[in-house]
Amino acid sequence: MAISKEEVIHIAKLACLNLSEQEIEGYTKDMQEILEFANMINDVNTEGLNETIAANEKCNVLRKDEVRNFGNRELLLQNAPSQDEGMFRIPKVLN
Numbered sequence: 001m002a003i004s005k006e007e008v009i010h011i012a013k014l015a016c017l018n019l020s021e022q023e024i025e026g027y028t029k030d031m032q033e034i035l036e037f038a039n040m041i042n043d044v045n046t047e048g049l050n051e052t053i054a055a056n057e058k059c060n061v062l063r064k065d066e067v068r069n070f071g072n073r074e075l076l077l078q079n080a081p082s083q084d085e086g087m088f089r090i091p092k093v094l095n
Helices: 005-014 021-042 073-077
Strands: none
Touching: 005 021
């Protein structure tokens, strides 16, 4: 399966990326190599092998969700490059 320049441009548009012509050519080549590798993996004979879900037996090891109060909000906000009404102010990340 080959990937076209138009597909790379479409993916870049979905990711809100402005790519130069040189970058488009580079990504087209890179994505083609990724697809070729994936196809090589798909062709591996797995007949007679047991199914493996994970590398170990542990599954979803999570810590308990606990609310903790931070004693000094001003000290915490010293790390903020910008703040507003006692909260971190960050740049807009979505269109």
